[in-house]
Amino acid sequence: MNIAKPNSYRSGPDERGHFGIFGGRFVAETLMPLILDLEKAYTAAKADPAFQAEMNGYLKNYVGRPSPLYFAERLTEHLGGAKIYLKREELNHTGSHKVNNVLGQIMLARRMGKKRIIAETGAGQHGVATATLCARFGLECVVYMGAVDVERQQPNVIRMEMLGATVHPVRSGTRTLKDAMNEALRDWVTNVHNTFYCIGTVAGPHPYPTLVRDFQSIIGNETKVQMQEVEGRLPDSLVACIGGGSNAMGLFHPFLDDSTVEIFGVEAAGHGLTQLHAASIAGGRPGVLHGNRTYLLMDADGQIQDAHSISAGLDYPGIGPEHSWLHEIGRVNYLSATDDEALAAFQLLSKLEGIIPALEPAHAIAKVMELAPKRPRDHLMVVNLSGRGDKDVPQVGDILKGKTK
Amino acid sequence: MTTRIDTRFAELKKAGRSAFVTFVMAGDPDPATSLEIIKALPKSGADVIELGMPFTDPMADGPSIQAAGLRALKVGMTLRKTLDLVRDFRRDDNATPIVLMGYYNPIYIYGVDKFLVDAKAAGIDGLIIVDLPPEEDDELCLPAMKAGLNFIRLATPTTDDKRLPAVLANTSGFVYYVAITGITGAAAADATAVSGAVARIKRHTKLPVCVGFGIRTPENAQAIASHANGAVVGTALIDALKNSLDAGGRATAKTVNAVAELTAALAQGVKGAKQAAE
Ligand SMILES: Cc1ncc(COP(=O)(O)O)c(C=O)c1O
Numbered sequence: 222m223n224i225a226k227p228n229s230y231r232s233g234p235d236e237r238g239h240f241g242i243f244g245g246r247f248v249a250e251t252l253m254p255l256i257l258d259l260e261k262a263y264t265a266a267k268a269d270p271a272f273q274a275e276m277n278g279y280l281k282n283y284v285g286r287p288s289p290l291y292f293a294e295r296l297t298e299h300l301g302g303a304k305i306y307l308k309r310e311e312l313n314h315t316g317s318h319k320v321n322n323v324l325g326q327i328m329l330a331r332r333m334g335k336k337r338i339i340a341e342t343g344a345g346q347h348g349v350a351t352a353t354l355c356a357r358f359g360l361e362c363v364v365y366m367g368a369v370d371v372e373r374q375q376p377n378v379i380r381m382e383m384l385g386a387t388v389h390p391v392r393s394g395t396r397t398l399k400d401a402m403n404e405a406l407r408d409w410v411t412n413v414h415n416t417f418y419c420i421g422t423v424a425g426p427h428p429y430p431t432l433v434r435d436f437q438s439i440i441g442n443e444t445k446v447q448m449q450e451v452e453g454r455l456p457d458s459l460v461a462c463i464g465g466g467s468n469a470m471g472l473f474h475p476f477l478d479d480s481t482v483e484i485f486g487v488e489a490a491g492h493g494l495t496q497l498h499a500a501s502i503a504g505g506r507p508g509v510l511h512g513n514r515t516y517l518l519m520d521a522d523g524q525i526q527d528a529h530s531i532s533a534g535l536d537y538p539g540i541g542p543e544h545s546w547l548h549e550i551g552r553v554n555y556l557s558a559t560d561d562e563a564l565a566a567f568q569l570l571s572k573l574e575g576i577i578p579a580l581e582p583a584h585a586i587a588k589v590m591e592l593a594p595k596r597p598r599d600h601l602m603v604v605n606l607s608g609r610g611d612k613d614v615p616q617v618g619d620i621l622k623g624k625t626k
Numbered sequence: 627m628t629t630r631i632d633t634r635f636a637e638l639k640k641a642g643r644s645a646f647v648t649f650v651m652a653g654d655p656d657p658a659t660s661l662e663i664i665k666a667l668p669k670s671g672a673d674v675i676e677l678g679m680p681f682t683d684p685m686a687d688g689p690s691i692q693a694a695g696l697r698a699l700k701v702g703m704t705l706r707k708t709l710d711l712v713r714d715f716r717r718d719d720n721a722t723p724i725v726l727m728g729y730y731n732p733i734y735i736y737g738v739d740k741f742l743v744d745a746k747a748a749g750i751d752g753l754i755i756v757d758l759p760p761e762e763d764d765e766l767c768l769p770a771m772k773a774g775l776n777f778i779r780l781a782t783p784t785t786d787d788k789r790l791p792a793v794l795a796n797t798s799g800f801v802y803y804v805a806i807t808g809i810t811g812a813a814a815a816d817a818t819a820v821s822g823a824v825a826r827i828k829r830h831t832k833l834p835v836c837v838g839f840g841i842r843t844p845e846n847a848q849a850i851a852s853h854a855n856g857a858v859v860g861t862a863l864i865d866a867l868k869n870s871l872d873a874g875g876r877a878t879a880k881t882v883n884a885v886a887e888l889t890a891a892l893a894q895g896v897k898g899a900k901q902a903a904e
Contacts, residue, residue, distance in 0.1 A: 247757040250779070250782050250784075406686075414807065510683060522704040522735065523681075523735030524699060525683050
């Protein structure tokens with residue numbers, strides 16, 4: 222790629238929501254006025270110290286932040302290379318990084334006077350976080366979830382219902398995250414007058430990719446401070462899994478201008494890149510879907526193709542637009558891990574560290590298993606442990622017993 | 627530049643009646659039947675044809691139109707084949723305006739410049755692209771205008787007076803007023819609310835205003851058409867088509883007639899309406 226390097230990798234997007242050619246606002250006219258309102262509300266909130274103060278209170282006492290930066294000693298010994306730190310997002314209330322973003326968006330919804338919240342969810346972690354904060358603030362909550370995902374992430378469906386949310390299984394299309402997002406957009410177009418759409422990743426029309434990134438950047442900001450405290454310097458590399466890319470962007474963004482830091486995003490390679498997978502950068506090209514231009518899996522006619530991943534949270538044929546830009550400009554390296562590699566990593570981390578990861582960050586661990594041994598012992602590698610594996614225990618248990626696949 | 631759309635609305639104005647605009651999906655349930663259907667539409671009283679471009683992820687459409695798109699994709703419909711369909715239609719009909727309606731991605735992947743050349747050559751007059759608001763006019767709207775195609779914008783109940791000028795700025799052919807906040811095939815349009823909305827839009831533009839979403843019966847069509855320059859019906863026609871298919875989703879001997887008969891009945895409704903006052 223012959224693209225001029227910017228002065229800063231952190232200045233995007235432009236006022237129309239573009240990161241290079243990616244991003245934008247590709248939505249139906251019905252939604253446009255609301256998206257413009259949201260942008261205004263977000264700009265005002267950012268400038269309001271009371272908003273940040275209120276957020277900080279909940280982040281500390283409700284979410285349980287800061288999340289620890291933990292030295293994974295046995296994993297490090299086992300791999301025999303880089304010193305591996307886990308950013309423990311799985312210890313947050315509700316069990317993943319998703320809650321950081323949901324808290325921010327629910328605060329915005331409250332400022333905008335919206336009483337009904339809708340969300341799409343894949344693994345159910347974003348749905349659970351949304352249901353949780355809606356319970357906390359007394360808001361109506363409707364979650365769209367692909368019928369396939371309802372099946373494979375049952376524990377989270379039960380949790381959402383216990384929290385008072387209505388879960389709609391989506392039976393159109395591939396019945397996974399992409400279709401859940403279509404259905405959420407259809408609901409939003411219909412109920413735009415009273416409804417706030419709480420998007421779960423750094424995708425969708427501007428300003429969503431930016432505001433989700435900003436709310437998730439607490440991950441990278443904390444990591445910077447914590448690493449300084451324990452090692453007295455910056456990390457040498459960062460690794461995170463990518464569904465839409467919110468946990469990855471949250472970790473990466475504060476480090477983008479630190480040129481010594483190598484950055485790796487890990488997409489889901491499913492059965493392998495030549496077969497069914499969910500790696501939009503490795504196997505896709507730029508197109509327009511769900512409000513933004515970004516890398517997508519599609520056929521020659523521009524029809525969106527089915528994605529596949531063992532992990533419901535990564536089973537999406539697109540990626541956030543800022544990642545597409547960071548890929549084209551060469552700042553972040555995008556790798557991929559297969560279902561089998563993720564399963565192996567899931568088991569390794571459980572046995573060596575006593576931490577059962579979600580299948581999503583197990584993809585990041587899988588690449589750490591490749592990257593760490595090739596790096597020296599003084600190399601500091603941070604991996605985002607974006608969620609815990611409780612939701613995956615029944616599914617992985619079945620797979621390991623050879624019952625299903 | 628004058629397109630078939632401009633000519634048709636000028637004729638209708640002279641005749642003192644509103645337009646009947648029909649929406650069907652290109653390639654549904656198969657390309658050959660689809661061609662017979664669009665040929666039958668003008669003969670049954672359609673004044674303008676909107677032709678859906680199938681897309682896997684139609685985020686503003688309800689179940690009927692979603693299913694129509696998937697039926698077409700299943701038999702191998704592509705954007706190129708949609709253009710072929712229009713070219714075939716134009717062999718016998720050089721007057722009925724054809725507007726392609728759908729989502730941006732297939733056009734973006736086809737290549738905007740090449741698409742505009744090929745669409746114009748095939749005999750297409752206008753475009754309605756659901757996911758291209760005025761904020762994205764550089765993508766397709768401005769190039770389409772230059773290529774001599776009308777870019778028809780959707781105005782909705784959420785498009786307030788402050789926003790209308792931006793929505794209308796690069797619109798040509800006609801304005802499509804979406805009568806409900808919602809997806810295709812959902813709620814019924816309320817004629818009183820529509821009348822107020824059309825009057826509001828007409829304060830900002832001289833273009834004809836057609837109204838769609840939620841119109842299903844000849845009575846609906848007549849009520850709406852008397853407050854606007856045209857009434858658009860889509861889901862009801864697609865439901866009639868679907869009900870004529872066999873258990874495997876294939877066309878039967880009844881399919882073309884099922885659509886034609888409903889079109890004729892709806893056209894009667896529209897023709898019973900007086901053109902809205904200018
Ligand atoms: C634990 C966890 N990690 C990662 C993801 C993927 O999302 P993102 O790429 O936005 O972080 C999910 C999504 O469901 C998740 O639950």
